[in-house]
Amino acid sequence: MDMKNNEKSKSSGKGSIQERTRRTILDHAARLFRERGYASTSLRDIATATGMKAGSLYYHFASKEELAEEVMSQGIALVEDRVRAAIAALPEGTDPVEVIRHAMTAHLKALHDRGDYASANIRCYAHVPPDVKDRLRKVRATYEDLWAGLIAAARAAGRIRAEVDPPALRYALIGMMNWTLEWRRGASPSAEDLAAQFYAIAFAGALADG
Amino acid sequence: MDMKNNEKSKSSGKGSIQERTRRTILDHAARLFRERGYASTSLRDIATATGMKAGSLYYHFASKEELAEEVMSQGIALVEDRVRAAIAALPEGTDPVEVIRHAMTAHLKALHDRGDYASANIRCYAHVPPDVKDRLRKVRATYEDLWAGLIAAARAAGRIRAEVDPPALRYALIGMMNWTLEWRRGASPSAEDLAAQFYAIAFAGALADG
DNA sequence: CCTACCGATCGGTAGG
DNA sequence: CCTACCGATCGGTAGG
Secondary structure, rough: OOOOOOOOOOOOOOHHHHHHHHHHHHHHHHHHHHOOOOOOOHHHHHHHHHHHHHHHHHHOOOHHHHHHHHHHHHHHHHHHHHHHHHHHHHOOOOOHHHHHHHHHHHHHHHHHHHHHHHHHHHHHHHHHHHHHHHHHHHHHHHHHHHHHHHHHHHOOOOEOOOOOOHHHHHHHHHHHHHHHHHOOOOOOOOHHHHHHHHHHHHHHOOEEOO | OOOOOOOOOOOOOOHHHHHHHHHHHHHHHHHHHHOOEEEEEOOOOOHHOOOOOOOHHOOOOHHHHHHHHHHHHHHHHHHHHHHHHHHHHHHHHHHHHHHHHHHHHHHHHHHHOOOHHHHHHHHHHHOOHHHHHHHHHHHHHHHHHHHHHHHHHHHOOOOOOOOHHHHHHHHHHHHHHHHHHHHHHHEOHHHHHHHHHHHHHHOOEOOOOO
């Protein structure tokens, strides 16, 4: 959402060397923030992983805070963009519960496609400086509102039981999906399989009939 | 589970001054680790909050690692003990799905009763030194096995649909429950209400009949 | 449980 | 993008 270019940028070509370097820095930063946490990841670690010296990072980012905010906001933005695209691709009049099922699949696919960014966001959010956290809170809130809207639509269509509390359902879905970043190893189960399982559990229920 | 006394302990009375001081240190450490993360919490922060000087912490703990491990392992132990007690209190022959419902209630109550310990465990686990993480992994695995057993029993009793993958259900339940630490503010919704909602969603499903 | 201190490492900057 | 450096802070220890 907020892919602001560094002020020092001389070129704005998407594939410029500077922008590719910037992306490389972000990739390594995301991985390190995920693995080590915000404070334990030094700019020297990130610089070394990227193949440059510590001070050189300041040619691309004004501060550690700015770098972290960029990584973490992209962790949400990448997921949100994919979920919105998946929804937009559905024909009008699609069953709102079916919309949620597709949103779950898109969320899980995006989450694990750029897992370092999403995981850095989740793991470091609470531990980042207050001003960064304030801005990230708004990014999170916007994304949560998207889910609130999907659930409200399904409820309005009479597709969700009245006893189910919409916020509880929203947090249950987000919680079970985001927790996969804490236990999934490698490439299995696939994001599609996870989405199918979680959709079946949360909407049809785990209970056997009879 | 692993309430090892400090080697320097002269007394082993549960209410000794030394043990009460130790508990005070752990309480403040848990809160600070939760709020700031592992690396951002200095021993000076913990000492100041407790009302002592930095070096004095070493009278109670051998290192920052040991202090963090104690906080984080108790974050699991407190929850596990309560869940096991809740299960043990049920009459023999209780419907295994009913056992899970009670386990969910106990988990959520314990989680938010000693939220700083549980949250410190969840938030700092990935960022703690490797040897600490290795030991905490085993503590986590033991607790997850408890849930795996509850789900296996319900499945064996024919109470869970065959299409539902047991690990997916286990991680879905743990994920939605643990995620409450990231969004719940103050005292509402209550742990009981959350448990009732999550049980209904995961087992009966959110979908309206018909 | 405190004072005083150590070596190491950190984020950030000046000047090139 | 690098070298060389700064002040601040860290975990930990000696000696009391």
